Amino acid sequence: MTLRTTNPVVRAFVSLKLTIAFLAALMVLVMACTLAQVKLGTWPAVEIYMRAWFVWWDVPGTEWRIPVFPGGALVGLVLLVNLFLAQLVRLELAWKKVGLWISHAGLILLVLGEFVTGAFQVESQLAVEEGQTVNFVESPRELELAVIDVTDAAMDDVYSVPAARLERGGSIPIPGTPVAIQVRRFFRNSDLAPRGPADPPSPVTAGVGTGVAVRERPPVSRDDQTNQAAAYVEPVAGGRSYGTWLVSNGLGAPQSFTHEGRTYQLQLRSRREYLPFAVTLKHFRHDVYPGTQIPKNFSSLVTIANPSRGEQRDVLIYMNQPLRYEGKAFYQASFGKGDTLSILQVVENPGWLIPYVSCVLVAIGLIVHFAITLRRSSRRRQADSEA
Amino acid sequence: MNLKRAVPWIAFGLALAGAAVSLIPSAKPRGFDVEAFGHLPVLEGGRVKPLDTIARNALLMIRGKQSVSSEGRSIGPDEWLLDVMFRPEVADRQELFVIDDPEVLGLLGIQQSRNRYYSFATLAPRIDEIQRQYVAAEPVDAKVRSHFQSAVVNLFERMFLYHRLKNTVQLEGTPGLAAEIAARAGPGAPQRHEMLAQLAHFKPLLPVTPTGDAWRSVGEALAGTTTVEPGLEQWARLGLAYQAQDAASFNRSVADLGATAALGRPDAVAQSGHEWLFNAAQPFYSGMVIYVLALLAVFVSWAWRPVLLQRLAFGLLVAGTVVHTLGLASRILIQGRPPVTNLYSSAVFVGWAAVLLGVVLERMYRRGFATAVAAASGFASLIVAHHLSVDGDTMEMMRAVLDSNFWLATHVVTITIGYSGTFLAGALAIGWVVRRHLARRADPAASKAIVAMTYGIICFALFFSFVGTVLGGIWADQSWGRFWGWDPKENGALLIVLWNAIILHSRWAGYARERGIMAMAIFGNVITSFSWFGVNMLGVGLHSYGFMDKAFWALSAFVASQLVLMVFALLPARFWSARRAEAPAPDKGGSEGASQPV
Numbered sequence: 001m002t003l004r005t006t007n008p009v010v011r012a013f014v015s016l017k018l019t020i021a022f023l024a025a026l027m028v029l030v031m032a033c034t035l036a037q038v039k040l041g042t043w044p045a046v047e048i049y050m051r052a053w054f055v056w057w058d059v060p061g062t063e064w065r066i067p068v069f070p071g072g073a074l075v076g077l078v079l080l081v082n083l084f085l086a087q088l089v090r091l092e093l094a095w096k097k098v099g100l101w102i103s104h105a106g107l108i109l110l111v112l113g114e115f116v117t118g119a120f121q122v123e124s125q126l127a128v129e130e131g132q133t134v135n136f137v138e139s140p141r142e143l144e145l146a147v148i149d150v151t152d153a154a155m156d157d158v159y160s161v162p163a164a165r166l167e168r169g170g171s172i173p174i175p176g177t178p179v180a181i182q183v184r185r186f187f188r189n190s191d192l193a194p195r196g197p198a199d200p201p202s203p204v205t206a207g208v209g210t211g212v213a214v215r216e217r218p219p220v221s222r223d224d225q226t227n228q229a230a231a232y233v234e235p236v237a238g239g240r241s242y243g244t245w246l247v248s249n250g251l252g253a254p255q256s257f258t259h260e261g262r263t264y265q266l267q268l269r270s271r272r273e274y275l276p277f278a279v280t281l282k283h284f285r286h287d288v289y290p291g292t293q294i295p296k297n298f299s300s301l302v303t304i305a306n307p308s309r310g311e312q313r314d315v316l317i318y319m320n321q322p323l324r325y326e327g328k329a330f331y332q333a334s335f336g337k338g339d340t341l342s343i344l345q346v347v348e349n350p351g352w353l354i355p356y357v358s359c360v361l362v363a364i365g366l367i368v369h370f371a372i373t374l375r376r377s378s379r380r381r382q383a384d385s386e387a
Numbered sequence: 388m389n390l391k392r393a394v395p396w397i398a399f400g401l402a403l404a405g406a407a408v409s410l411i412p413s414a415k416p417r418g419f420d421v422e423a424f425g426h427l428p429v430l431e432g433g434r435v436k437p438l439d440t441i442a443r444n445a446l447l448m449i450r451g452k453q454s455v456s457s458e459g460r461s462i463g464p465d466e467w468l469l470d471v472m473f474r475p476e477v478a479d480r481q482e483l484f485v486i487d488d489p490e491v492l493g494l495l496g497i498q499q500s501r502n503r504y505y506s507f508a509t510l511a512p513r514i515d516e517i518q519r520q521y522v523a524a525e526p527v528d529a530k531v532r533s534h535f536q537s538a539v540v541n542l543f544e545r546m547f548l549y550h551r552l553k554n555t556v557q558l559e560g561t562p563g564l565a566a567e568i569a570a571r572a573g574p575g576a577p578q579r580h581e582m583l584a585q586l587a588h589f590k591p592l593l594p595v596t597p598t599g600d601a602w603r604s605v606g607e608a609l610a611g612t613t614t615v616e617p618g619l620e621q622w623a624r625l626g627l628a629y630q631a632q633d634a635a636s637f638n639r640s641v642a643d644l645g646a647t648a649a650l651g652r653p654d655a656v657a658q659s660g661h662e663w664l665f666n667a668a669q670p671f672y673s674g675m676v677i678y679v680l681a682l683l684a685v686f687v688s689w690a691w692r693p694v695l696l697q698r699l700a701f702g703l704l705v706a707g708t709v710v711h712t713l714g715l716a717s718r719i720l721i722q723g724r725p726p727v728t729n730l731y732s733s734a735v736f737v738g739w740a741a742v743l744l745g746v747v748l749e750r751m752y753r754r755g756f757a758t759a760v761a762a763a764s765g766f767a768s769l770i771v772a773h774h775l776s777v778d779g780d781t782m783e784m785m786r787a788v789l790d791s792n793f794w795l796a797t798h799v800v801t802i803t804i805g806y807s808g809t810f811l812a813g814a815l816a817i818g819w820v821v822r823r824h825l826a827r828r829a830d831p832a833a834s835k836a837i838v839a840m841t842y843g844i845i846c847f848a849l850f851f852s853f854v855g856t857v858l859g860g861i862w863a864d865q866s867w868g869r870f871w872g873w874d875p876k877e878n879g880a881l882l883i884v885l886w887n888a889i890i891l892h893s894r895w896a897g898y899a900r901e902r903g904i905m906a907m908a909i910f911g912n913v914i915t916s917f918s919w920f921g922v923n924m925l926g927v928g929l930h931s932y933g934f935m936d937k938a939f940w941a942l943s944a945f946v947a948s949q950l951v952l953m954v955f956a957l958l959p960a961r962f963w964s965a966r967r968a969e970a971p972a973p974d975k976g977g978s979e980g981a982s983q984p985v
Contacts, residue, residue, distance in 0.1 A: 016896035020889055027885045034878045038925055046873045110857075114871060123868070289433025289784045290600040291590055296433075296784070320791050320866045329868045347868030355870045359857035366850045373846070377839065 014086045022082065026075050029055070033072075041222030043141075051118055073118070080111050096372055103365025106358040113354030121349040124273060126330065128281040128302070130340045135278040137328075137346045138270035143229050143249055146272075147174050147181065148265040150256070162271065166231050177237075179264060184232035184244055189217040192230065192250050202246075203232050207255040207266075209246020229268060235259075277306035277326065282314065284342040286335060298332050300342040317344065391695055395702030402680070402706035406673035410664070416466055418634035423641045424625075425465040425666075428648055428659035430602035431589035433784040435652075437659035439666050441589050442468035444780050445552060449545045450504065451485045451777055471552045473629040475559055479507040484545060488538035494520065507549060517543055554586040556605050556622055563630065564605065564623040571609055580610040592618045593651040618647050662721050670714030671735060671769050677707035678742075678766040685759040689826075697755035704749070704758050707765060708742050715739055722782045725796035727803050729783065730923070731775040736800070737919075738768025740807035741814070744844065752836050756822075760814045768810075774941075794862045802855030802880055806915050808848025809883055813912035813949070815841045816905040820956045823963045838901050841908050842894065848911075849887035856880040875925055879918025886914045906956040912949045916942060 012018065033049035040048070049055055050072030057068045070078070087104055091097055124137035143163035148156050159174045166172075166186050173180040184203060192212050195202065199213040214230050230248035234241055237259040245255060247268040254267040280303040287296040299318035304311065304325065315323050323330040329352070333345035412422060425439030442464035443453055454461050457470065457477065470478040482504035486492055489499045495513045497505070510517070521543035524536035532540065550559075557564040558579055567583075570576060583606030590602035608619055625640035649656045681703035688696030715726055715735060727733045745761020775781075789795070819837045859877060864870040871877065890907045893899035899907060920942055 016892055017898070020892050020896070020898065023885050023889045023892070027882055027889075030873075030878045030881055030885070033873060034875045034922070034925065037873075037875060042873060050873055117870065121869075291430050291602065292433040292784070294433055294784050295786055320794070320862075322865065322868060331867045333867060345867050349868070349870075352864060352868075352870065355857060355860055355864070359854065359861065362857070363850070363854050366846075366853065370846050370850065374843070377843075 010085065010089065013082055014089045015082075016086075018082050019079070019086070022070075022075050022079050025070055026072070026079070028069070029072050029075060041220075041225075044221040073115075076111050076114065080108060083108055097369075099365045099367070099369025099372060101365070102368065103362045106361025106363075106365060109354055109358035109361065113351050113358060116351030116354065117349055120351065121347065123348075124346045125270075125333065126279060126344040126346050128279060128300075128342055128344070129337065130281050130284060130342075133278050133280040133305075136272045136274045138272050140270070142271040143268055144271040145181065145231070145233065145247060146254075146265070146267045146269055147177070147179065147235075148254070148267070149177065149262055150265055151262045158272075158274075160271070163229060163268075166233075171236070177262075177264070179235050179237045179259065182234040182236055182241075184234055187214060187216050187230040188219040189227040190230040190248065190250075191215040191217055192228065192248060203244050204246045206243030206257070207245045208251065208253075209255075212246055212251075214246065214248075231268060233266065235264070235266070275326075276308055277304055277311075279304060279330075279344075281342055284335060284339055286339045298335060298342075300332055300344065391698060394695055395698045395705075398684075398699045398702030399706045399709075402677045402703050403709065406668070406670070406677065406706075406710045409668055409673065415634075415638075416462070417632075418638075419466070419469075419629075420634075420638040420641055421463070421465045421469070422663075423638070423645060424469065426656075426660060426663050427591070427641070427644055428652065428655040429589040429591045430600075432780050434782070435602070435655045435658055436780075436782075437663045437666070438468065438589075438591075439465055439663050440659075440780070443666060445548060445588075447777050449485075449549060450483055455481050455483055457481045468552065469629050471549065472556050473563075473626045475553050478553075479511070482506050483549070484510060484542065486538075486542060488535065490535040491538045491542055494539070507546070510546065514546070517546065548588065551586050551588040554583065555588050556591065557626060558583060564619070564626050567609065568615055568619060568623055571612070571615075577610065580606045582606065583609065591622060592616070593648060593655075597651065618644065621647060658721070661717065665714070665717040665721060668714070668717075670710050670717070671772060674707050674711040674714065675766055675769045675773075677703055677710060678762040678769070681707060681762040682759055682766065685755050685762070688755055693755070697758065700755060700758045700762070701749055704742070704762050705746060707762065708739075708746055711735075711739050711742060711765065711769075718782065724785070725792060725800055727799045728785060728789075728795060729781065730920075731772055731781040733799075733803050733806070733919070734768050734772035734775055736803050737807045737810060738765045738772070740804050741765065741768065741811040744808065744811050744847070748840050748844075752840060754833055754836060756818060756833065756837060757815075757840065760811070760818045763818075764811055764814045791862075794858075794865075798855055798858035798862050800855075801851050801858055805848055805852025805855045805880075805883060806919055808844050808851055809887065809911045809915045812841050812844040812848055812908045813910075813915070815844060816908035816956065817912075817952055819905050820909070820952055824955060829963075834901075838904065841904065845887055845890055845908060845911075849884065849891060852880060852883045852887060856884055875922045876918075879922040882914050883911070883918055886911055902957055902959075906953045909949050909953045909956060913946050916945055 029049050032055075033045050036045040036049065052071035053074045054067035054071045055069040056065045058065055083104055087101070091100060091104075093101075124139050126134060126137045128134045144160040145163070145166055147159045147161070149159075150156050157176070159177065161172055161174075161181065163186075166183050167188070169183045169186065171180050171182050192214060195211050195213045202210065202213065204210050204212070209232075217228075219227050228248060228250040230246060230250070232244050233247055234244045235257060236242070240259075242257040242259065245257075245266055247255070247266055249268050249270065251268075254265040256263050256265045258264070281300055282303060283301040285297065285299045285301075287298075288294055289296050297319060299316055301314060301316050302323075303314050304323075306312070306326075315325075317323050317330055317332050319332055322332075327350070328346050328348045331345040331347070332342070334343035335341060336343065415421065425437055425442065427438045428435050429438055429441065430436075431441055446453055446455065446464045446467055453464055455467055456462070457467070457480075462470070467478070467481070470481070482502075484505050484507070485503050486495075486505055487503060492499050494516060495505075495510065497509075517539065520539045524532060524540050525543075527536055529537075553559045557567060561567060561579070567576075567579065571580075584604050585606070587604035587606060590604045590607075592603040592605065592608045594601045594603070605619065605622065608616065621640050621643045625637060625644065628634075628636035628640055645656070681700045684696050684700035684703060688694075688700060718732065718735075719726055722728065726739075727736045741764040742761045745757045745764065748757035749755075749761070785795075815837060819834070819841070822837070823834075856877070859880060860870045863872060863877075886907075890899070890904060890911070893907065894904055920938065924939055924942070
């Protein structure tokens, strides 16, 4: 059944001109995104060009931002609507069009899958040394201020404040404790150096930070660079200040203060998400080709211990062979500390299966369609040569 | 009539015979069995290969060519390697190091002249200065090095490779391996063994265990042994014989070394034998020559005896394809990998797929046109491959994440076929443009056939580039959990898919007619070359001088040429040579393009 319409809005949305214009716009965006990666690094470029509704231009010297080009999300949406409507309105439901129907359905699925990924995919890392057991994953880009009540030797109470909240400043009450954190200053990126005699006086009054000079640095975004954030924070509890502390992901050991018999640790660190299971690294392997330093294989033999399922088993994670467990996939990503530290990339994406299905659909659809076309054209050529 | 039928077969047979000539064993230069020497298996770069490969790659890296003149004659790589290892005083005087950079020449106090090759003896007095500049330039990230820094790093690395080759079997300036063996327990021996082990460019001695892959350098084999293994002693005799230029004794030592290897590692001997054959046959070079001949035959056919010469050209094209295929198949067998593993092999494969498609098209349309385009594409891609091969071993080992034959065979091969298709469509369109502007007689049927071919190939290219791109996403999902990461290489592949989709939709909607489709197909070349090479150059850094290297200029020139061709494609009919027949009906050419969406 084919719908015919005279509604001009619908007609505009189903037109092939729109398809071609927006495919071209997508090419421009992809090109711009690729070139921008040279300076910005992958993720910021993708945020600006692909995951945005519009590409914005900051008018120099003003506060104005003008949308100059549709962003990837908008282009994707328009193409999706265009394809969907065109399918219903323009493309007849006939056997000779079956290939196009299948491949277009696959394409719709592919674009939807990219929206699902954009909305729901969470990437984090799990770094574990041989013999160590870890029950959390860390965000590679986001930081948190952890306030940890370590009074009970058997169990820690962890409260975490996202770095974005620290950046807004002000007083942050820590729920479930009498403590509130006053943020005096936040640096998105900084240099830490031992204080010299020429350095200006530091606002820090407690902890290792008293001997450290903090210099602000412009934030970086390239994939191979990390920000060393820092903050001056002042814990206040029961109307009493415990001094101003320097926290930074560049400082090693956590610092602590004690209020009414309870000891609290302060640490600025990668944002953690705790897992309902624990991962122990039994052995990490780094094989090279004989007589060279060229890596041949990396693999991590880990034990998964999940008390809620009563499960304890060994798993070998290696290149192109991830572990999929509890909705997360664990990939061998990196290593360090003389091949005793293994870093696993952890990805949670509910839509991970969609591209597989869509690829199969599009491929089958194109084969069917081109086969039909080829048969018709060879028949035509045969008829020509016979005539 | 019979002659016409036989012509393609005769051409085919002659071309294959010509290609096989290189396999006939050559005369022993000055009585030395250099070929047997080239067969010997050694370990380098993580795999077992014949010494011939080591010699060829090293000479190619240092000199950019596979031969060098020495003592008044031209010598091949194997003889050169022998000179380097056992007669360094001769090798030092060979004009070996190609230096093009005027600043580096200035550093050496040499004025740039027509001579681009310099012997080690010429460079030796300035070696401290070269090293000083190298130490200064080397820590700079390769992406941001200046032209001079890149050139000086490159020169020093080549000189160091030369130095390592000299010190692989025996230390330079010592009496030789035989004396080294005799003094193996003497004073200073452990230090010398350590040096030999560190400097060795390749490992010539078999693993101790018959199945292990721990091949050993001379230094490693000498260290801590009291008994002398046969391999060491045979290398010592070989060295002495070559130093003394005693051909008979040399040939005996080579034969003994071959026997030792055949006894200990027959698998390695067979493997390196295959590779030696592949090196000697130079199938891609022969293929290149045959493609040029096919192309010439088509050109001549346009002026003289069209039917006969077109058949001849087709015979040559098929012969070229066979040689090309054999070369590709040997690489697959030697490496134990699917055909595309690096940029070099992708160029070989792109050409191969394009030629194969061209053969099919020629069988379908029989106009000689597809032969010309296929031969030109095959030739061009092999030239590109040749220029990509000077970085060293083209069969390097695959890094861990790429070490997956399944994904190399599926994703990489499909995407490369996609490149191939897009390029072939572009090449057909270029052929169409050239024909339009040069042919004196208009031939609407031929023109229509070319458009139909181009359309078919674009469909083919869309299919393969789409499937290849998505398979790449699936590989990425399998190996780091990110189906699509907007990584430059992925984006490049996506651009090809989008562009082919745009062409097809424009045609189906009737927005682009014959000229438009052809111009768009040519632009496909620009997109594909960006995705294939341009993206790799991005990593080299837009803000560096290094970016302005030869490959970048070559790519820019290619893009510019394609843009010019697009303008020619878009010129209306009154500019064509063959306008008379088609001028009255400007819409006629587009009548096919204007057909309803199919």
